[in-house]
Amino acid sequence: MLLWLILILLGLSFIIYFFQVLALRKKLSEEIPNSFTQPISIIKPLKGLDDNLFDNIESFCKQDYPEYEVILSLENRNDPAYRVAEKIRNKYPDRVTIVIDNSSKALNPKVKNMMKAYRISKYDYFLISDSNVCVEDDYLRKTVSSMTEDVGLVTNLIVGVGGKSFGAVLENLQLNSFIILSVCLLDKFLKMPCSIGKSMLMRKKDFEEIGGFNAVQDVLAEDYLIGKLMHEKGKKVVLSNYMIKNINEYWSIKRFFNRHTRWAKIRWKIGGVKYFTEPLANPVFIASLIPFFYAFSNLSLILLLLSVLIKTTGDYLVMRMIKEKPGIQIMFSPIKDLMSGIIWFVPFITSKVNWRGNLYLISENTVLMPVTDSSLKRTYLKLKTIFSH
């Protein structure tokens, strides 16, 4: 009975995977003939050193676009990213402004970081862009071309590139299969607004009407909430098919786990019961349940290997579609799928998230609460210090 149930789920998960790939294909074939070129303020919140940081920021200063500014915002001058920001400003003094501000009381560190930058930004349209993305010089022109009167938010697809360590390879495989496919499925077939914080273009008027940064300052998934509020206001949330590169070069496995457990917790807190359907997008994990429950019989191993083969070939084709060279790294795709299957359980165990050095507890809709050490932990640390002396 259980075997049949797993087999049905496995079949269903391959059907979902097929629709995901179809959604990506449809998304990539979209054409947007608009020639909208309003001046834009790009706000880049910086915290710590991302891989390839200099090139990431510089790529935004070399846009083939008539009028725009780049504002680099940091919490303090001691941040290692400040030196990089300074070098970029020296190289592009007319284009780049650095803002240092730590006065906001927002709990979301990214929102906190951007508040002053938003206040001093010059133009009516602004674009929030994360520090770990790198773009081609037509990015702004193509992204802005999706902005029309009825659109409130334009966001972009992301692809992971540059993996030079095992953790980074896993990260890029996850972005280039599970994340990109899920986002396209939600956008194309389920018609759900998808907003990705790595690149969000908005009109200031619309943003302020939904409450601006004050409305999202104490949630972890500020990007999701902005998209949701725009959608509720009757404005379209557009997922541009222009792909931005998320540079992940030297990640540890721990960092991969940290990011994806955080994202899983976000999805759990946002999606609620819908989160239980998520494993259906992971056929390899479902197939691995067969040998788990039915020992390593020939049949169970054949089913697992067949699933791995189909999924890996599918991921290879997806990589080709998004113009990424998969290489030998594609062989790690099943390992990544098994790991993300395990990660799926983590939100049921803990609601703590670690984001760029800040520890939080998240509740429904990813509302943040700062974590203080429990008295038990404090006592343990005290005793540890005493005995270590």
Added chain:
Amino acid sequence: MLLCDFHIHTKYSDGSLELKKVVDLFGQAGFDVIAITDHVVNGDSLIGKLAYKFRFTITEKNFNEYLENIEYEAQRAWNKYEMLVIPGVEISKNYLSSDKSAHILILDIKNFIPACGSYESIFLEAKKQNALVVACHPHHMKGEIRNTLYLWKNKQKYGKYIDAWEIANRDDVFNVVSLKKYPYIANSDFHKARHLYSWKTLLNCEKDKETIKTCIKHNKGVAITLFRR
């Protein structure tokens, strides 16, 4: 203050990254000055012979190519990141005994210096080339079976030739250097990408090779910092 790292290895010896990638890694992280210091190993010991066998050393044969490539990368790094790249080597005298072993950074090297010569001859040759001499990891390091203690144990004899001592190397701090009030710098002893996050030197001087050397020698306006992501 200039953010500097004067102890970096590439694939020219036992580093895990190509020279170009190393330069980009430091450039992308906003560094102002770095020195490429691949090993020149002594061939007169068993450990040294192994280093030659596995090509973990710069030799007289490939030294010019090494310098030319550093010069090329230095130009690129300056144009792109405004980062100064100084050519150097780490003379590595390796023996089974820690007390006999020593590693010496020669910064701004111009001609090949073999590692099998006497310490005095190495120092004098470095001085002749107007290079900077730094005693690296001069004391006990945590988790190391083989240390390089020779220069510290013979500091009275050789101290006059040494322009600065490594007060910190990657994660180790040598408080003995501070107690002796010797001129100091701190470096990563970079071999892998993760070594980027380690002890570094901050210099309060102009971004110019000669000024930097003078600043280290006089040890005024020098600070160290633990560089973190």
